[in-house]
Every structure is written in C-alpha cells, then in structure tokens.
Amino acid sequence: xxxxxxxxxxxxxxxxxxxxxxxxxxxxxxxxxxxxxxxxxxxxxxxxxxxxxxxxxxxxxxxxxxxxxxxxxxxxxxxxxxxxxxxxxxxxxxxxxxxxxxxxxxxxxxxxxxxxxxxxxxxxxxxxxxxxxxxxxxxxxxxxxxxxxxxx
Amino acid sequence: xxxxxxxxxxxxxxxxxxxxxxxxxxxxxxxxxxxxxxxxxxxxxxxxxxxxxxxxxxxxxxxxxxxxxxxxxxxxxxxxxxxxxxxxxxxxxxxxxxxxxxxxxxxxxxxxxxxxxxxxxxxxxxxxxxxxxxxxxxxxxxxxxxxxxxxxxxxxxxxxxxxxxxxxxxxxxxxxxxxxxxxxxxxxxxxxxxxxxxxxxxxxxxxxxxxxxxxxxxxxxxxxxxxxxxxxxxxxxxxxxxxxxxxxxxxxxxxxxxxxxxxxxxxxxxxxxxxxxxxxxxxxxxxxxxxxx
Ligand SMILES: Cc1cc2nc3c(=O)[nH]c(=O)nc-3n(C[C@H](O)[C@H](O)[C@H](O)COP(=O)(O)OP(=O)(O)OC[C@H]3O[C@@H](n4cnc5c(N)ncnc54)[C@H](O)[C@@H]3O)c2cc1C
Ligand code: FES
Ligand code: FES
Numbered sequence: 001x002x003x004x005x006x007x008x009x010x011x012x013x014x015x016x017x018x019x020x021x022x023x024x025x026x027x028x029x030x031x032x033x034x035x036x037x038x039x040x041x042x043x044x045x046x047x048x049x050x051x052x053x054x055x056x057x058x059x060x061x062x063x064x065x066x067x068x069x070x071x072x073x074x075x076x077x078x079x080x081x082x083x084x085x086x087x088x089x090x091x092x093x094x095x096x097x098x099x100x101x102x103x104x105x106x107x108x109x110x111x112x113x114x115x116x117x118x119x120x121x122x123x124x125x126x127x128x129x130x131x132x133x134x135x136x137x138x139x140x141x142x143x144x145x146x147x148x149x150x151x152x
Numbered sequence: 153x154x155x156x157x158x159x160x161x162x163x164x165x166x167x168x169x170x171x172x173x174x175x176x177x178x179x180x181x182x183x184x185x186x187x188x189x190x191x192x193x194x195x196x197x198x199x200x201x202x203x204x205x206x207x208x209x210x211x212x213x214x215x216x217x218x219x220x221x222x223x224x225x226x227x228x229x230x231x232x233x234x235x236x237x238x239x240x241x242x243x244x245x246x247x248x249x250x251x252x253x254x255x256x257x258x259x260x261x262x263x264x265x266x267x268x269x270x271x272x273x274x275x276x277x278x279x280x281x282x283x284x285x286x287x288x289x290x291x292x293x294x295x296x297x298x299x300x301x302x303x304x305x306x307x308x309x310x311x312x313x314x315x316x317x318x319x320x321x322x323x324x325x326x327x328x329x330x331x332x333x334x335x336x337x338x339x340x341x342x343x344x345x346x347x348x349x350x351x352x353x354x355x356x357x358x359x360x361x362x363x364x365x366x367x368x369x370x371x372x373x374x375x376x377x378x379x380x381x382x383x384x385x386x387x388x389x390x391x392x393x394x395x396x397x398x399x400x401x402x403x404x405x406x407x408x409x410x411x412x413x414x415x416x417x418x419x420x421x422x423x424x425x426x427x428x429x430x431x432x433x434x435x436x437x438x439x440x441x442x443x444x445x
C-alpha cells in the first residue's frame with residue numbers, strides 16, 4: 001500500500017504494509033538510519049522523531065497514522081549537521097556510545113522550540129522520556145543550557 | 153505492528169461508526185495507540201483486520217467550556233490537557249493526573265479518551281476524571297448517550313464501551329465553583345513500564361468551614377478504578393480536619409482489596425500509602441478550595 005508523507009521537507013511515497021511502525025519506514029524504506037531502535041515499546045526514546053512539530057515515539061506510531069503529516073528526523077534538523085543543539089552536543093562531547101543521542105537531541109530541540117530558556121527542572125521534565133544507558137544525563141543538561149545561550 | 157490490513161482515519165463520528173460496523177467486530181477503535189499498539193505487537197491481543205483512528209475527527213480535538221461544563225474531545229492528548237488553563241483552574245486533579253502519564257513523548261500522543269476507554273484499574277487520567285465526577289459520551293449506531301465515567305468500568309480492561317463498534321467521543325465535568333478544589337497524587341516506582349502502587353484523587357467543596365460535597369477516586373484497589381463513594385460521604389457535613397480525613401481513610405481501607413504484587417508493592421505498603429497520602433490529598437484539595445476565587 002502506498003503511503004504519502006513528508007520526511008525532512010521532502011514529499012515521499014512509501015510502499016508499505018499499513019501496520020509497519022513509522023520507525024522501520026524511516027530506517028528501512030527511506031534509508032534514514034539516524035533514528036534508532038531501542039526497545040520498540042515506547043519506553044526508551046531512542047526512536048524519537050517530530051511529527052507535525054511534536055516529539056513522538058516512531059516505534060509506537062504506525063506509518064499509516066503519519067500519512068499526510070510532516071516527519072522530521074535527526075537528519076532533517078540541519079543539512080550540515082550544525083543545528084545549534086548538535087553543535088552544543090559536539091562541543092560538550094555529550095555522547096558516550098551515542099546510541100540514544102539522536103533521540104535525546106530530538107527531545108531537546110522540541111523543548112527549546114517551546115521554551116527557549118529552560119530551567120534545570122524544565123529540562124529534566126522534557127527529557128524524562130529518554131533513557132541513556134551510558135548515563136550522559138548531566139552533559140545533556142549542560143548542552144541544552146549551552147544551546148539555549150548560544151541561540152539567544 | 154499488529155497484523156491489521158487497513159487503517160482508517162475518519163473525518164466524522166458518523167463515518168467512524170459506519171466503518172466500524174462495516175467490519176462487524178473485526179476492527180478496533182484506536183486513539184493515540186500508546187496502549188493498543190504496544191499490546192497488539194506483544195501478541196496480547198488477537199489481530200484486528202482494521203484500525204479506526206478517532207484522534208483526528210473534526211471538532212473532537214479541542215477542549216471547550218460550555219453550559220454543559222468543561223468538555224474534552226476524544227482527540228485531546230495528555231499534553232494538551234496539562235497545558236490548558238481552564239482544566240488547571242477547574243479540574244486541577246485531572247491536569248495533575250495526566251501530567252504523570254508516561255513521559256513527554258507518550259503524553260504528546262496518548263489521549264484521555266484512550267485512558268478511560270481502556271478501563272484499567274489504575275489509569276491515571278481516569279482516576280483524575282473520576283474524582284471530578286466526570287461523564288463520557290458514547291456514540292454508536294443507535295445514537296449518542298452521556299454516562300457517568302464511573303459506570304463504564306466492568307472489569308480490568310473491560311468497559312461498557314464496545315470498542316469494536318462504539319466511540320467514546322467526549323468527556324465532561326462540572327467546572328469548580330466557589331469554594332471548590334481538587335488534587336491528585338500517585339505513588340510509583342520511577343518511570344518505566346510500571347503500574348502505579350496507588351493513585352488517588354479528590355474533589356472537595358467547602359462552604360462556611362464545612363465540607364458540603366466530596367468525591368474520592370483511586371486505583372488499583374480492585375478490578376476497576378474505584379469511585380470511593382462511602383468514604384467521600386463520610387467527609388460531608390463537617391470541617392476539613394485531619395480527624396475527618398482519617399475517618400475517610402478508615403472507610404476506604406475497610407472497603408478495598410489491596411493486592412501484593414511481586415514486583416511492585418505489598419498489601420501492607422499500599423495500605424500505608426493510602427493512610428499517608430489520602431489525608432494529604434484531601435488537605436491539598438481543601439486548601440485549594442479555600443484559596444479559590
Ligand atoms: C511508555 C508508556 C508509559 C505509560 N505510562 C502510563 C502511566 O503512567 N499512566 C497511565 O495511566 N497510562 C500510561 N500508559 C498507557 C497509555 O499511554 C495511556 O493509557 C493513554 O492514555 C492511552 O491513550 P491512547 O490514546 O494512546 O489509547 P489507545 O492505545 O489508542 O487505546 C487504548 C484502548 O482504548 C480504546 N480506545 C481509544 N480511544 C477510544 C475512543 N475514543 N473510543 C473508544 N475506545 C477507544 C482502544 O481500542 C484501546 O482498547 C503508558 C504507555 C506507555 C507506552
Ligand atoms: S525504540 Fe521507541 S521508545 Fe524505545
Ligand atoms: S550515550 Fe550510550 S546510551 Fe546514551
């Protein structure tokens with residue numbers, strides 16, 4: 001079945017089974033592998049993408065529910081990989097193994113779009129749905145503050 | 153993801169009901185899918201032939217304040233409820249209960265309607281809506297009817313709503329008037345696929361220093377979310393004092409069946425949490441009632 005949606009600003013038509021999770025449509029069909037599979041149960045946040053501007057779990061959304069909507073993945077934040085959040089992440093060397101980080105960044109970007117100057121509490125609340133096995137939480141918090149400062 | 157062949161996104165309630173009836177029990181209503189999809193994929197449910205997505209029906213994506221009260225459409229997400237000033241002001245326990253569901257990404261997708269229609273014994277949003285004496289509108293082939301939310305639960309995961317043929321279209325509750333306040337609290341292990349140890353909410357109306365109306369809800373304390381009528385009744389007719397709150401606690405404990413679960417909590421612990429937190433929730437509701445408008 002053909003499903004039309006917009007991924008990172010480009011209209012695409014994907015030939016998929018309607019019950020395929022958006023995550024696998026993004027990774028296997030659109031070939032964008034920055035979005036990761038962690039748990040497949042909406043628990044960890046590795047698969048976070050933006051759907052119509054809101055951050056969501058792509059592992060728990062069927063591709064058919066995304067029909068006609070706008071998906072943004074980590075690849076779509078900036079053509080050159082220099083979105084202010086990505087820059088802050090690099091400068092503070094946030095990642096350890098890196099597996100969770102694209103999901104972390106998608107949550108952080110959504111937070112800063114809503115709240116350009118978040119407090120520690122705002123950050124903890126917004127990032128509470130992202131698990132990092134390597135425990136990079138303190139650097140994530142610093143990087144979000146840094147991205148907020150750099151942007152203002 | 154669950155083996156269904158068709159995914160429908162009807163634009164109206166009538167269309168949704170028509171599509172559902174076309175499948176004669178082989179289609180399932182889906183809201184945000186945060187419960188349903190995880191369950192179907194884990195094989196906890198038999199596969200359906202189709203999903204009927206009711207989260208994008210025109211007119212049911214909003215919260216409004218009408219003569220019938222504060223009305224919440226079935227497409228409204230937990231995030232939208234938490235950010236709504238009218239709900240914060242008139243049904244604070246509902247905003248608080250929705251704010252603890254999952255993480256931000258789950259709240260951006262999951263709906264209150266899905267929480268209530270799922271009929272789990274301790275759905276958080278459900279507990280919040282119950283204390284507000286909320287009602288739900290059920291639409292089916294024979295029309296629409298409003299039912300008190302508390303009368304929709306018939307067992308764990310079992311609802312009077314036929315989720316193959318009917319849609320929970322809207323929910324509503326009476327806005328807080330003068331001297332009314334509400335509060336919610338959940339005791340739980342940190343985040344994860346955890347069910348709460350205990351979730352409780354209360355709404356109080358206070359007039360001239362005396363409680364004139366009260367409702368209490370909680371779960372899991374039995375097969376369905378519990379609207380603790382006998383305990384709430386005992387609060388009415390006297391001041392919002394610790395002594396009176398403890399009387400309500402005693403009635404609650406005499407009426408519930410608390411379970412020991414291997415991973416979560418013992419019966420004793422749950423009972424201690426009710427003794428500790430219910431008076432605090434009642435006190436918070438009373439304080440808000442006093443501070444009200
Ligand atoms: C990681 C994670 C954490 C979670 N944490 C919590 C938590 O802390 N507290 C909590 O209470 N819940 C929690 N949940 C469960 C879930 O997110 C909520 O219950 C949510 O409100 C369900 O809404 P939904 O729109 O996603 O429902 P869906 O999954 O779409 O549907 C749930 C059920 O209701 C039916 N249904 C949905 N909408 C309607 C309708 N309008 N009319 C008729 N039937 C309908 C469906 O057929 C299904 O049986 C969590 C889920 C996940 C994945
Ligand atoms: S893979 Fe989606 S939340 Fe873990
Ligand atoms: S950096 Fe390894 S899981 Fe987060």
